Amino acid sequence: MYTLPELPYDLAALEPHYSAKVLELHHDKHHATYVKGLNETLEKLDAVRTSGDYSSIVGLQRTLAFNLSGHVLHSIFWKNLSPEGGGEPSGELGDAIERDFGSFERFKAHLTQATTTVQGSGWGALAYDGYGERLYIEQVYDHQGNVGQSGTPLLVLDAWEHAYYLQYLNVRPDYVNAMWNIINWDDVAKRYLDAKS
Numbered sequence: 231m232y233t234l235p236e237l238p239y240d241l242a243a244l245e246p247h248y249s250a251k252v253l254e255l256h257h258d259k260h261h262a263t264y265v266k267g268l269n270e271t272l273e274k275l276d277a278v279r280t281s282g283d284y285s286s287i288v289g290l291q292r293t294l295a296f297n298l299s300g301h302v303l304h305s306i307f308w309k310n311l312s313p314e315g316g317g318e319p320s321g322e323l324g325d326a327i328e329r330d331f332g333s334f335e336r337f338k339a340h341l342t343q344a345t346t347t348v349q350g351s352g353w354g355a356l357a358y359d360g361y362g363e364r365l366y367i368e369q370v371y372d373h374q375g376n377v378g379q380s381g382t383p384l385l386v387l388d389a390w391e392h393a394y395y396l397q398y399l400n401v402r403p404d405y406v407n408a409m410w411n412i413i414n415w416d417d418v419a420k421r422y423l424d425a426k427s
């Protein structure tokens with residue numbers, strides 16, 4: 231059984247950049263729905279294996295990928311944010327961003343654009359490719375589309391309307407620009423070092 235993780239800060243901790251009401255709905259309703267859907271899908275797949283009737287397999291595999299990826303992305307997203315966040319990464323992560331994107335400013339512009347221009351619902355993400363041993367940016371459709379198989383997500387930005395509409399209305403760029411003030415670079419750097427090793 232998968233469970234909904236607790237937020238690592240109070241609901242109002244990310245204000246004014248991310249409102250308590252949006253955070254509450256996003257975590258307690260949306261993320262919780264993916265966890266519930268994930269557990270239900272695993273139960274259904276268990277029943278399929280027991281019965282030997284695989285007629286529903288295609289839909290269930292898609293639903294599994296959607297809910298599992300949704301759960302993983304949101305679990306990372308909450309920890310990628312902090313009331314003490316913002317600024318720029320230093321150390322090995324800062325060096326790798328300069329190496330693979332040219333500069334922090336170019337990386338920031340690229341990830342901002344990838345997140346704000348997602349068609350429909352999706353995410354922008356900084357990921358580490360363990361095969362090429364380098365960082366790259368993903369533009370994710372829904373929770374699981376348009377991604378390579380080798381990427382470990384390090385920093386993820388939710389571009390679904392439920393992530394910002396109540397606070398930023400239709401202006402997705404304002405939401406993405408505000409998020410840079412609360413990025414927890416210590417968490418991103420830890421994920422980078424873990425992914426490398």
Ligand code: MN3
Nearest residue numbers: 260388390393
């Ligand atoms: Mn979301």
